[in-house]
Amino acid sequence: MPKTVLLAGAALLGLASAPAWAQGPVSGTITDARTGEALPGATILLDGAAIGTTNPAGAFSLAAVPAGSHELRITFLGYEPLVRAVQGRADAQQLSAQLQPGGVLTGEALVTASRASDRTATVYTNLSKQDLNKRNFGQDLPYLLDQTPSVVVTSDAGGGVGYTDIRIRGTSSTGINTTVNGVPLNDPESHGSFLVNLPDLASSINSIQVQRGVGTSQNGSAAFGASLNISTLDVRREAYGETQNSFGSFNTWKNNVSFGTGLVGKYFTFDGRLSRISSKGYMNRAASDLKSYYFSAGYQNKNTLLKFITFSGREKTYQAWNGVPEPAITGNQALLQTYVDNGELSAADAERVRQEGRRYSYYTYDNQTDNYQQNHYQLHLSQGLGSDWNLGAALHLTRGFGYYESYRERRRFTDYGLQNVIIGGDTLTRTNLIDRKWLDNYFYGGTFALNYQPKASSAFQATLGGGWNRFDNDHYGEVIWAQYASNSFINQRYYFNTARKTDFNAYARATWQVLPWLGVYGDAQVRRIIYKIDGVEDDQADVTTRVNYTFFNPKAGLTASLGHGQQLYASFAVGQREPVRADFTDRQPGYAPAQAERMNDWEGGYRFTRADLSFLGPNTAARVEANGFYMTYRNQLVNTGQLNDVGTALRTNVARSYRRGVELTGFVSANDKISLSSTLTLSHNRIQDYRDITYDADYNPVISAEGRTTTISYSPSAVSAHTLEGQPLKGLRLALLYKTVSRQYLDNSASDNRSIGAYQVLDFRVRYTLHPSFMKEIELALLVNNLLNREYVSNGYTYGYVGASGRQETFNWYFPQATRNFLASVNLRF
Template sequence: MKTRIVLNAILVCCSNILFSQQLFKGKILNEENCSVANVTITNEQKTVLALSNAAGEFELKVDRITPVQLSAKGYEVIYDTLRPEEKQKTFVLPYSRQELEEIQVKAIRAGNTTPTTYTNLSKDDIRKNNYGQDLPYLLDGTLSTVVSSDAGAGIGYTNIRIRGVDPTRTNVTINGIPINDAESHGMFWVNMPDFASSAENIQIQRGVGTSSNGGAAFGASINVKSDNIRKKAYAELDNSYGSFNTWKNTVKLGTGIINNHFAFDARLSNITSDGYMDRGSSNLKSFYTSGAWFNKKSMLKFNIFGGREITYQAWNGVPESRIKNDEQGMLDYANRNWLTPEETDNLLNSGRTYNYFTYKNQVDHYNQTHYQLHFNHRFNENWKMNISAHYTRGKGYYEEYKADAKLSSYNMDPVVIDSTTISTTDLIRRKWLDNHFYGIVYNLNYSKNNLDITYGGGINQYLGNHFGDVIWARYASNSEIDHVYYNDDASKIDFNNYIKATYRIGRSVIFADVQLRTINYVFEGISDLTGTAVNETQKANYVFVNPKIGWLLNWNNDNTTYASIAIANREPIRKDFTENTSGNRPKPETLYNLEIGNRFAKGKWMFNASYYMMYYHNQLILTGQINDVGGYTRTNAEKSYRTGIELEASYRATRWLTAFAGATYSLNKIIEFTEYVDDYDNGGQVAIVHKNTDLAFSPNLIASFGLNFEPVKDFNIRLTGKYVDRQYMDNSSDKARSIDGYYLMNLYVSYLWKLPRMEGIEFGLMVNNLLNKQYENNGYTYSYISNQQTIKENFYFPQAGINFMGRITIRI
């Protein structure tokens, strides 16, 4: 009897619950009164309650007042409340201002459905490492990277190699605008000090990647997006101080959104450091300003940013004998290279931080300002476009003291004093670069249902004036003040168009991308080659077609597999033209790139794996060969390749502990090439054939790990470690011309003290090279035969031992 009563009571309760639940019908529209599909409706516990259909409709049962969140790609997130008595309701999603702002980078970036290998860094990822070092050092934790610094501490001249690929083969853009030097293809981060403080996010694509503006990516591309508009006004003061008398002072201000249509942001930065290397000082200043107007569909944004760098030259490196503290070896080196007694004394007494240069103003001094005007427009939920105009103005020089220089090399006549003819002089020279770079880039995007297609491109022109002047000479001869001894004007027009598309078929996505790129390059005048001025006039025209195709499979929401094949073509750099006659000019390079990978993320786990094959045809390499105008030229190696496996994983063990690791194992080979060694005994050069040797600066193994502790909220401790395997300084696989492998550990500690009416005050500490290892991570080498011996002159760039940076950041 009691059992029957209990059962009846349960049935009554259940029926009351069921009948009290109301079927709620919702419809979701955008600001143009069009239906919005694939809107996710979640509750406060982030549980998915429903998904809108193609008509923007959804249904769910509601038995109580339920707070919900509605979110969809391309729209702002809105929060609302569902009530059982309402039964139906219409919701209006406003377009996302952030997506409108990022239209210009979407065209060249990889997304979740792009079958290529990439890494994204958020603003928080960038900020937590930004103690003042150049941007390459902030990317050091990503896969397959090796960074180095001339001055040894990450400030001044720095570079980054990804998959062993040198910086001239890495495409860099800021807001979709090409940044690499148009002639040398080099990327000079020192000209944009502390730009990381104005970076919203960064994407690194490894391999050829997707079509971009500027030079072809021959191993990697780095795309930086500057700060997005903030809703509220803010102010930030970021100060760091540490080893080698290093200071970083940054001030940031922003108005937030004014009258729903305007916003303004600004930053000033100052970085100074004595450097680890002797006299390896840096004095860097930079600024960033941005003004924006926007409405629901359009945004016009004008960015001006720039930098001024004065960096003492530390780019000669340190002789191997000085690194090894081999006194006899140093004396032999000094004798071989005709060092003066003063120069020899400097070598013997300087230690690992030796710097050959001692002239007090042996500096690199350069100013560069970038102007970018971006117009983004959303026609409707399917059509979007961007057009951007840009102008970069750069001017600067590096100054050198030259002892006993030939007057004839500087277009100066011999000097006759009494009956003595003087043909050499001590002098101070400056080599200038005065350039302009401007153009337009654009893209148009259509996205609906399963199809996403983008057409884009750009036309850019570079105008550069290379010249050198003598500002002082002990014997000035027939020269005038600021005597110009070479002058070379250059012009380069780069035009590209591309079309790329993804199409979803069930769980699969098909990707196709093709780019047409044309280059017209002209330089005329007098070029300064190996100390001798020669007349040179050259013109070059290239037409490249760069196709890409790929496939991606979404196994489920957690697991994705992809594969792609891409071809990239690249023109030679400036030196390949100026150090060759037109008849001896090297051929363009071609890269065939295969990428296969898998991305997995679920719960506490993340695991990515990729395989790559990068096969080069006519890769340009240094062989030591002297060309027909007396310069050491790069030569096309017909066949070479890089192939490897990249792995990365992370595991959030507890709320307060996360472990992460990454590794790249690769083979980097030249099938065959001929090395040429100067023979000073017999004249000419000796040819040495090498087969199946390692590509220079391409370690077989790069591995890293890290632990992240957060014992209490807003207090963070991060420990990282990295191993870089042996690197050969040329392509001969000669261990005697290599850089030893090294292992480093770094420590980061931060605490955010939250205060009323402000974001808080953050205290930070960075300890680099925690184990105080002595190591080198870059260098160069050359060989010659003298006195029936092969001399190998190796030079290295030592890096700092244990060093510290402390930081206080005030955010309002």
């Protein structure tokens, strides 16, 4: 970013003497003023309008800067913004700029405290607002991250709207630490990040850093495979207005309106957004109706920024978390009959499978819906403390509440605390009914980060940070209708339990440039968890739980500069985390009580970044990285392949397991006319001495006699993503996006008949940008997903037992993804 600003500034200053009609290209490179390292993802603004970002090599290119005076601004998370007054001129200009560390006035001291850099010897990917906007047609945030390394995404409804999930290095969202402005987002009990509760959050995101492995110390649940560090703390000094409108297959709509006042009275800024997303879904009866808002109000003075942020989402989704039975995918009628013979499907269900095929929905009740609202409130302070210190602190409150409604057939009265019904001389023990299962919770606390960032010297930097958070959550169920009412009353409550979880953590981190070419990184975190559950679950089982954990998580690394744009790095980190709620409340017969997990993470690699590879052509930039990882586990909690009644994966501890592999990423761009980015992950994911648990005809557990080494469930051995983008005409960008995922196993048996087949998906994207005189920008865009019309599944689950035939039967359920579909958008910026 810095180089870009200076280059652009110098070029534009010289344009004053050019004719009024003159327009010329401006290109350059932005780097860190301390280290000289490139800054990919820095935002370039011309006259207050964001017109692009630096590429992975830190380079940027403006196709044409009109004649006249302009303001060129370059911003990057953790750095002071750079502003230049520029003039347009006819000839091409080469600029370079260096950004100074700081960023106190952006309000992001808390965010930068937990972000990785080239000095922390960790592996990460930075994505800017512009990177996200390229694919932000209304799909959930995981789909916007699909082209980053080691990522696999899936959608219950098949089209990326509604419930979605992301896995990184085979780890699901329960092992991915997610923060928004340094505030934990993961549900403290399940550890999952349910982004369906925050639809269109991507439209308010300023930047995301995806760290893989343990990464740096974070607030909230432990990073056990990756972390998503989200920042919405953008300060836009110019007034703006935007609207994004998309329409596509499955009657998918996205509409939003965003606004900002810019600086008001020199000190105040106000920003807001209203969004609506709806879709019928690819799967039958898998509709989503999603609404959200975002609002922030900030006060900014020389050394102080105080900012209040509130954002909320409300979702209503038809339940699609059951998936479809395997015969709906394969058309195997004999297998379909096996599902019927064993009571997994009724005869009517089987007939619907034949009619609906892979788009079959298990549920037919018209209000089989999930309804949830989540309101977030954050108060952020960034305070400069002299020239070398700054403090970031935040108070936060999240209010969540909602239910899912279900029609239940032939349920026992006694399971709901009701009396049997006597009609004449007959005693009825079962009834059809409708119930609602509720969550009602508060999550609140505070976080802080004290940063030492001397501007005079880059040799030593340090951060002391941490947080205290409390989660209070009520779980309960109500019967709202019954065919035979028994002794029930309106909204009969049939179970109730409450959970309280307190999480405290403190960390200290420092980087020290021992020699001009050698840097040292150290990070240590202490985390304390107190978790209590009181009451009964829906099966009337007492789920009273008392557990406490104290974890110490050290991290260390080395970086070595090999010359211009080249770096070697290596690190070691420890991550530990507690089991999730379902590990306590849904423990299956034959499995031992859940234990805390520990991971030792070894990372090492090579980075090459250059923005001046003239031998490949003018303005050619490249970035290459090769990273190796070896993550060893003690008592890792792995998926058994089964789900509970709300679609949560059931897990069990395994004594020893590991993930090891290599991640290769590359990017090359020629004069902003054509670019290619690729990433490939090859990994070996194994459980050692694993013992299968199967079940007899009475569903009693039978433990296999021999232990063996087997593949960890949901862990593909190869994942790749490739994007080829070109600009054949000014303002017109075409892109092909190709994704491949190898076979994944539904459980830990490594059996092909309990697996998800390998798949490849090709998407096509086109964007055309206009800059008319009456507004800043008009963008017309089209995204064609699954261009080759492949039928594939990306997720599933399995279970088995001795069936009616007297043989061991396996029942697989899958989540099919949409065949060829499209999303088109019209985006206006004022």
